[in-house]
Amino acid sequence: MAVPPCVGRTFTTVLYNDPRTAPLQIEKVADYARAALPLPFAVVELRGEFLSHAVKTWNADPKTIARQLACSRLLDPVNCDPIGDPLPGELAYEERMLLDHSRSPTGVAYEGYLVQEILRSLIPRSERRRTVLHIVLTTRLLITREPGEGRGHARTIILGDPTIISIAGIVEAPALKPETYLALQFFRSPDLQSLLFEGERVRHGAIRYGDERLTEVVKGYVLQAVFYRLTGEPFCGDRTCRLYNAHTQEELIESQIRSGRLCRRHESILRGLY
Amino acid sequence: MSIFSKVGESEITRAIATTFLEMFGEYSRSDVIVVGAGPAGLMASRELASRGVKVLVIEQNNYLGGGFWIGGYLMNPVTFREPAQRVLDELGVPYKKFSEGLYVAHGPHSCSKLIASACDAGVKFLNLTKLDDLVIREGVVRGVVVNWTPVEGLPRQITCVDPIALESKLVVDASGHDAAAVKRLEARGLLKARGMGAMWVERSEDAVVEHTGVVFPGLIVAGMAVVETYGLPRMGPTFGAMLLSGKRAAEVAVEELEKIEAVI
Numbered sequence: 003m004a005v006p007p008c009v010g011r012t013f014t015t016v017l018y019n020d021p022r023t024a025p026l027q028i029e030k031v032a033d034y035a036r037a038a039l040p041l042p043f044a045v046v047e048l049r050g051e052f053l054s055h056a057v058k059t060w061n062a063d064p065k066t067i068a069r070q071l072a073c074s075r076l077l078d079p080v081n082c083d084p085i086g087d088p089l090p091g092e093l094a095y096e097e098r099m100l101l102d103h104s105r106s107p108t109g110v111a112y113e114g115y116l117v118q119e120i121l122r123s124l125i126p127r128s129e130r131r132r133t134v135l136h137i138v139l140t141t142r143l144l145i146t147r148e149p150g151e152g153r154g155h156a157r158t159i160i161l162g163d164p165t166i167i168s169i170a171g172i173v174e175a176p177a178l179k180p181e182t183y184l185a186l187q188f189f190r191s192p193d194l195q196s197l198l199f200e201g202e203r204v205r206h207g208a209i210r211y212g213d214e215r216l217t218e219v220v221k222g223y224v225l226q227a228v229f230y231r232l233t234g235e236p237f238c239g240d241r242t243c244r245l246y247n248a249h250t251q252e253e254l255i256e257s258q259i260r261s262g263r264l265c266r267r268h269e270s271i272l273r274g275l276y
Numbered sequence: 277m278s279i280f281s282k283v284g285e286s287e288i289t290r291a292i293a294t295t296f297l298e299m300f301g302e303y304s305r306s307d308v309i310v311v312g313a314g315p316a317g318l319m320a321s322r323e324l325a326s327r328g329v330k331v332l333v334i335e336q337n338n339y340l341g342g343g344f345w346i347g348g349y350l351m352n353p354v355t356f357r358e359p360a361q362r363v364l365d366e367l368g369v370p371y372k373k374f375s376e377g378l379y380v381a382h383g384p385h386s387c388s389k390l391i392a393s394a395c396d397a398g399v400k401f402l403n404l405t406k407l408d409d410l411v412i413r414e415g416v417v418r419g420v421v422v423n424w425t426p427v428e429g430l431p432r433q434i435t436c437v438d439p440i441a442l443e444s445k446l447v448v449d450a451s452g453h454d455a456a457a458v459k460r461l462e463a464r465g466l467l468k469a470r471g472m473g474a475m476w477v478e479r480s481e482d483a484v485v486e487h488t489g490v491v492f493p494g495l496i497v498a499g500m501a502v503v504e505t506y507g508l509p510r511m512g513p514t515f516g517a518m519l520l521s522g523k524r525a526a527e528v529a530v531e532e533l534e535k536i537e538a539v540i
Binding site for chain 2: 077078085087089090091092094095098099105106108109110143170196197
């Protein structure tokens, strides 16, 4: 494992909350990260919603951000094709979502890497340092299509700087059990399929919008972001480790809720970073 | 002694034609023309008329109400997610709480009350009237070109009936999946509709209401036409977004009318 570039220096994790992620308790996430990470990595700074912060503190132009976000909306989440030139209504929608936090950007999917690039471009050079990790919480649904993948996939987390943790992704991306999808194929009506799928979510105890368990889940994703920055390796193969890359709701709940801890190996790696 | 008064056939014809033509002439110029008398169009027109706006609704079918009579799969209970049940309170439609945040009412009762409420508010309707084109002046939609639906349905070789134009300050496209007005702009290369997306019930209703608004100068989009215009996810057999989208369209229309009045 490579020696972290920030060893020996203070390392700051900046967490940007979004009030639309409620009932997620960001203070508890920050406290968890402070307790879990050894000094000097335990410095965790809480800030408000990222885009508002960019407008108010870094003097970003809201109209430019709205246009960039509108351009990153996906025409077709399966093929992951951005819409290109936005309609006036799409621009107006993004401006409203940017400025009014009582409204939530739902029902729209965005190309994840484009959004990450937009956010990265807003961070001033003075804050783009190896010793600072920006983690942005969002309610937007982010889709990416990796090389070799036949279709776009919803993402819970997009690692990098900034790292983006998507609440919509945590709900939508990890799959239910395969038998759910096989059973739904018997119903030809998409209306019925959709309604039955919602029932299956409840039956399987999957994470839902407005779920109190989101706080616990996000704690694990914050650790993945930090590990990625410090070691270059965010994930673990152990299903009971918080760094497990969950592809199903069952795995997500196993790693983040039932276990809610790091495996011995990653615990020792963390301690070794002193 | 007969029960009914003695009136000749020609007098009945004259009553129909005179009444229709009086209204038709008066509404050849309206404040707002709404395309489509489904739940979103009815709601938008009702809200506007109740604020004193002169509203004409064109509907391609003989009947008003669109898909609001049926809740899905030919079953007529219709569902609403909170807070849309408040509109049912306004309309005086009885409903039941089915589960947390979900309400159910009878389609015929909900639809007929909404139609009646729109009529009571002063909305005028042209049934069996199909959008043929838009009136566009200096880059702004300023009315609709219409024809009888039966005429539009026949081959051009049989019918050679020219459409007519109706003027308005604004047009609301509430034509459902057809997105008829939006498609006319698309045909002229003035706008590119996204088409309907995949179903995402839990998230789609908010998105429809949030995207309701001006899509082109002089044209407001409401209801399922919003889904077609912006490529939003489908929502399935639930009607709250249609009613609230109609309300939002009316609010936007009032704002736009105020801007137009300020310029004049």
